[in-house]
Amino acid sequence: xxxxxxxxxxxxxxxxxxxxxxxxxxxxxxxxxxxxxxxxxxxxxxxxxxxxxxxxxxxxxxxxxxxxxxxxxxxxxxxxxxxxxxxxxxxxxxxxxxxxxxxxxxxxxxxx
Amino acid sequence: xxxxxxxxxxxxxxxxxxxxxxxxxxxxxxxxxxxxxxxxxxxxxxxxxxxxxxxxxxxxxxxxxxxxxxxxxxxxxxxxxxxxxxxxxxxxxxxxxxxxxxxxxxxxxxxx
Numbered sequence: 740x741x742x743x744x745x746x747x748x749x750x751x752x753x754x755x756x757x758x759x760x761x762x763x764x765x766x767x768x769x770x771x772x773x774x775x776x777x778x779x780x781x782x783x784x785x786x787x788x789x790x791x792x793x794x795x796x797x798x799x800x801x802x803x804x805x806x807x808x809x810x811x812x813x814x815x816x817x818x819x820x821x822x823x824x825x826x827x828x829x830x831x832x833x834x835x836x837x838x839x840x841x842x843x844x845x846x847x848x849x850x851x
Numbered sequence: 852x853x854x855x856x857x858x859x860x861x862x863x864x865x866x867x868x869x870x871x872x873x874x875x876x877x878x879x880x881x882x883x884x885x886x887x888x889x890x891x892x893x894x895x896x897x898x899x900x901x902x903x904x905x906x907x908x909x910x911x912x913x914x915x916x917x918x919x920x921x922x923x924x925x926x927x928x929x930x931x932x933x934x935x936x937x938x939x940x941x942x943x944x945x946x947x948x949x950x951x952x953x954x955x956x957x958x959x960x961x962x963x
Contacts (some may be wrong), residue, residue: 740893767912773950773956781956782893782941782956783943785953785956788951790950829894835883837901837945838884839896841894841895842893843891843892
């Protein structure tokens with residue numbers, strides 16, 4: 740079965756500093772990987788996806804993710820964090836034709 | 852505006868009292884799904900539907916029912932709720948040819 744792991748429950752970063760939220764995956768076959776963000780009292784919003792092609796994927800709100808096949812990782816990054824980026828971030832992998840399997844989530848706190 | 856709506860947003864009920872959480876999407880998506888979100892567990896799929904009258908179990912279907920009589924609606928039914936079904940519930944939809952799932956705002960259910 741496909742799975743993803745998010746090893747950090749929380750990441751703290753100062754505004755203006757670069758941020759990284761980690762995700763590793765375990766799949767059979769080619770991975771279809773996703774990042775979603777959840778703001779307080781809101782549903783999940785799609786940030787970006789990796790299907791194939793360039794290992795650096797750009798998404799919404801200035802986020803990007805780096806796919807690393809040798810390390811089976813798909814870390815989310817942003818060059819300069821904003822306080823408004825504070826939220827809960829989920830990594831996910833497609834399992835089968837339609838299903839998403841989510842990680843446990845990482846809370847990002849950006850301090851002013 | 853393209854959206855997935857859920858009602859109610861908040862619900863407190865007692866053990867054994869049947870309830871229904873509605874989900875509706877206005878994007879003509881074929882695929883719809885229900886997830887529950889619990890701390891430390893991420894999102895887990897309860898049921899999904901590939902199209903009208905086509906539904907199937909996800910990872911945690913026990914204690915839940917669904918129906919898909921119309922393309923836009925996918926209600927989640929708890930025939931006899933129990934306290935272990937206290938959770939945050941999300942409905943999602945997706946177009947058949949797309950990788951991105953659209954999530955509703957969530958329903959916070961408390962069963963006492």
